[in-house]
Structure formats: C-alpha cells, structure tokens
Amino acid sequence: MNTAYNFAFFDEGSKREIRRATLKAIAIPGYQVPFASREMPIGRGWGTGGLQLTLSLIGKEDVLKVIDQGSDESVNAVSIKKLVSDTTGVQITDHTSRATIIQSRHRIPEVPLNKDQILVLQVPLPEPLRYFEPSEHETKKLHAEKEYSGAWLMLFEQIMKYGSMTTGADHPVMVHDRYVMAPSPIPRFDNSKMNENEALILLGAGREKKIYAVPPFTKIVSLDFEDYPFEGESFDGKCCRLCGSEGVFLDELIDEATGETYYQCNDTSYCCEILNEVEKAGVN
C-alpha cells in the first residue's frame, strides 16, 4: 500500500462530499445528482465516475472486484484495481459472491447480487434524453415534469428507421415509476437484472459529473411500446463452449481454424467458477 496518498486516494472531505451526493441519489431513485467530479490520475471517460464512487465508499474491510465488459483482466479493470489496492490495501477478488463492492463497465455479473453488495456502474452518458434535447437546462425541466416523450420518440425513430428498437446497450428504463434513467451501456440482457435487485446499484459519470442510484428492490421497467415489447438479447438454444452454461450473456466468436461460430460466457469469472465446480465435482 502506497502511503504517500491518503487512504483511498482522496482526502476525507472529498469522499464525504461524494457520499453526500450518493445519499441524495439513493433517496431519489433514478435522479441524476450533480457532484464535483474530481481530477483523477486516469483519463475521464475511463471510468472516473465509477472510480470516484468506489473510492468514496471503500473501507479497509471491503473486498473489491472490477470488471470491464465482463472481464476482470482487461487493461482498464487491472489499472483501476491497481490504483484502489495501492491506495487502500483492500483485498481484490474475481469472485462475484466474495466481493462487497463491484465496479463494472458494460455488464452486471451473472451471479445474482445480494444485499451486502454494492454494484458501481461506470457511465459515459447519464442523460437518457440527450438525443432528443441538447440543452441540460431543458432536460432538467423535462425530468422535473416527468415529460419523457423524447425517450419514447427516440425508440419510435429507431423502429421507423430499422424496423425494431436498436438500442444495443443503454436501453432507457423507468425507475420506480418516476425517473427515466440511462442504465449505462449494459446489454439489454442485463436490464432485467436491475429490476428488484437485492444489491445497491450506484452509477457514476465522471465527465458529466453526475451520480445516480437504484436502491435495493427498486422497480425497473425498460421503455417499450404495446406492439414492440422490450426484449433482451436472446441466446436460445446456445450455450457456452467452455462451461456449457445457458441463459447467460454469450459472446459470439469465430473459430479461425474452422470458421465455425461458437459461444462463450461474456462474464469470464462466472465461466471459471462453473468450470471449477465441474472439475471439483469430477474429482470427488
């Protein structure tokens, strides 16, 4: 642990201020709370929003997991883990169920979260109405008045252009029947995991200086139309080539030797855990 820095990099005042914004965010599910986003030793847009949340929350007893697009080992995940562990000395894990804080970009883990965990999601674009309305002043009013036509209009335009809703990720959701929220660029597959989740979910946007939250057991509904219902990505009839799992988010890959398409768990630590269990079961 590098003692040249304060515990968890920030001074206590900064952490308290971020936590205060976080508490407000929890009190108003889905509402974007502005906060004084800090300079970080990594570039904005590389998860500084999530990292600031993590650093403001983390204590000596915490166990941290960091994932980037489902992988614990990507460069970005590794450098975030390194920064946190250097300045806090906390334990790092790949195991979802062992972690108390999980910082993630683009995914919610496959292993269901529990009430003792906090999921921190990194957010590039927190404003679900931005496509419709460029002015922050105006979008604030629209949220205040619960005027979300623009969010549905965006989906309507997609249907007109492409024949279906084409939000690959970051499909907008209604939080607790009140605020429309950008769930961060998680696949549609993960939207349903947000609904009534046992864990606290915090979302942080560093560049845009916003924090928002989905408290445990909050109702989350993905926006859709009567005749174009929301659907997550479907992997019907497919399973992971390595661990055999079904009903998880799969990456489609091409075997370069044979040219064949195959599938693999996107959540790599989940995949490893399943493989280990299979191995153990085999040994016993």
Added chain:
Amino acid sequence: MTEFEVPVLSIKNLNKQFGPGCDHCRNPEPMALIKNYCSVCGTVYACRDVSFDVYPGEVLGIVGESGSGKSTLMQCLYFDQETTSGEGYISSYQNGLKNLFEESSQQKRYIRNHLMGKVYQNPLLGLKIDFSSIGNIAEKLIAAGSRNVGMMEARGSELLSKVNIPVHRRKEAPKNFSGGMQQRVQIAKALSNQPPILLLDEVTTGLDLSVQASVLDLIKSLQREMNISIVLVSHDLGVIRMLADRTLVMLEGQVIEQGLTDQILEDPQAPFTQSLVHSLL
C-alpha cells in the same frame, strides 16, 4: 344561452411585460410609454390588457404590424411564455372554470398536448428538423399518451396525406423539405390529437406567393372539414381576409379594434386600421 355561444377559448385581460417595470411606467397615464416601451426602465409591455373569445368552428384573425405583440400573445396562449397577468379558459378543460395560466406546468403540458396545436412561422420552433416527419407527428401523440407504434404510424400517415405530403416520404426529415412542406408537416403535427384549438402564427410569412396560397387553401379546407377553432396571426391583412371570420387589430400591445372581418375591411374605425386597409387596396 345556447351551446353555440359558449366560447372554446376565452382570454381576459392578458398582460405580458418584459422587464420589471418602474414607478414611471406603472403610472396609468397614457403618455408614460413610448409605444410599448418604458424609456426609464426599459420594460417592454408586449401585450396590454388583451381580451377576446374564440367560438367553436371560428377563425379569429389577429392582425398588426411587426412588434405589436402578436407572437408574444400566441406564446402566452401555448405556454411558451409565462403571462404576467390575466386569465384564460378552455370550455373543454375543467368545464371552462380553471384559469389556464395558473395551472401547474404539468397541467399546462397536458393542455398543450391534448387541447391545442400550434404552427410557428419558424419551423425550427415547431419541429425536430432532423427527426423523421412521422416521428414529429408521433412526438405529439406520444406526449398525449399513445404507446402503440402501429396506431401512431397509421395516424401520422393519414395526416401527412391530408396535408398533401406523399406518404412514401413520411420517414424523411423535414430538413430535406421545402419551406411550404415544412409548414405542412407542422400543421399535420398540430392536428394530430384533434385539438379543439389551433394556433397559427405567421404560418405563410416568408413563403413564395404561390406556396402561400396553397398552404392557406389547405388550412381553409382542413378547418371546414374538422370544424376546428383557429386563432390566426398575421401582419398581412390579405391572409386575414382570406381566412378569418372575425378580426382583432393590435397596435403596440393593445387591441385597438375588433369585429367581423368584412366589417373591418369595409369600415375601419381606428386610423391605424384605416391605413392598413388602404394599403391592401
């Protein structure tokens, strides 16, 4: 009183000022202002004590020179601007008993989305110029609560063909359209929820004369077909003459004359109206 005599829209003593006012201009003496403007504090009195009624199926024209407060009045009616004071009632809203201008912003949105349509002189104010034309119409339907794509596409297509835009161009953005076509899309959008009241602010100003004529013809035929009440604003008495049953004349924020359009054209009372009528001849 017969039902016909109940106005769909009733405006009473509407005032809109830009600026705080001062002791000088709050003085009721008529000479306190230069036109609509206080030279001491710079406050503009854009609408002063404007009152009128609009009856079912009627086209009410509002004519006046540039700067007389017509657009400000229309903005107040559509809640684009807060009114400074005054009352407004719509017969189909809360039985015509609630002052529109004192409603919450959520209620005002409801009124805009369900009971009114507006067409602006500048299509950029009324349309999302980069969105599809059908999406522009859908926006108003969505705002009024529709969540059915098929229904909205059918309704949008029907409206576009009503305003003579080929249905196969429905997915094109208005930015690709001519000025006349953009106004037609605005009209289709404004009519989408079959509102009892349509507000038209200089809809043909800036268009070529032949295009002007075709847009005015369209408005006339839609108005007859749908029996909608229209408030039509123009600086051009020619436009007013073509469409309006009754006319208000505005000058420096005030209504200086009103009556049947024919009457005003034949026997204008105020000197300003007289010069307006003479310039038309």
